[in-house]
Amino acid sequence: MKIHDISVSISAAMPVYPGDPAVSIEPVLQIAKGDDANVSRLSFGNHTGTHLDPPAHFVPGGKSVDQLNLSTLFGPARVVDLTRVQTAITADDLERARIPKRAVRVLCKTRNSELWARAGFQKDFVAFAWDAAQWIVDRGIRLIGIDYLSAESFGASEPKTHRVLLNAGVIVIEGIDLRNVAPGNYTLACLPLKIKDGDGGPARAILIEE
């Protein structure tokens, strides 16, 4: 068994979506200053780095991150190769991506994963066109992952992709790093912090290869 960590590191230097809070990590107790232990304070947006979008992110009264079904967040997942897509993933792209008919969890590996090597937020990431979002819903996929900070193209005039996915209760994982993962079948464990009424959930995500 091999475990692949597909989470990005949380630090003050990480890229953050424009408008989201900056990441701050400050020491509270320090052994170097005579304290018994090291303890830090962490302050960040709940859509920082590798994280989940629950319905409550866009749907008033929608399920919050602590209410998500854990059986969707753990189980078989397919990583698909969409590295040739340049701007937005369309329904046609997904149709050709060899997604098994009954797939519940699909993670999209795109050229985005290479963007993690660049400092600062990158606007030119690949996201889902709204017809791709509708395809995902129609296909019965319950969890979809994308390898940069949003499922929606930067500067979209309205957040149609998010609304299509979240209104249908599809769990969206954003901010995974698939650079070192080959397309194929894995077991996914994507566990967000259990934030009460949370509209987003910073998460650790791993892929288990049997």
Next chain:
Amino acid sequence: MKIHDISVSISAAMPVYPGDPAVSIEPVLQIAKGDDANVSRLSFGNHTGTHLDPPAHFVPGGKSVDQLNLSTLFGPARVVDLTRVQTAITADDLERARIPKRAVRVLCKTRNSELWARAGFQKDFVAFAWDAAQWIVDRGIRLIGIDYLSAESFGASEPKTHRVLLNAGVIVIEGIDLRNVAPGNYTLACLPLKIKDGDGGPARAILIEE
């Protein structure tokens, strides 16, 4: 397959270890106020609620939470019944707890789990006596869990339990809630946020029952 969530909810109302930062969750964007989405800022200590202690918490130069071996954080785990212990778990208590000889991950269910029903921090929780910590190390256990906010008795004159465990590289999970979990065998997934150089890691922890 059944999944048990053994994590506690993160909210401003949750109990926090004395001296640790308070938990704050504040809205940044709100649909109710005309924004497209809901986004919040979360500020808390990295030893809040269900969390991991990596060596760096007590050992200068020790491994930080982002450096922990994921193969220790996912795999077979034994939940043992120590609900009769009133003050501190001793080596004798562990000797009698029917822990399998080759157990790698052990979660201790104590009367602590009932403390989660009480508001505010509770000082009279059950922790590990230092001889229990030494027993855990000698037995080759790599991950130990306790169901309240510290592995160390409150007000201990020195943090001997933490030092014994963390110097030996044992991963300590604190703040799990085992109220609804029966003693026995499970698969544990305990995934902490990947905080760069983190001296602690807020985590989501689940037990998978086959």
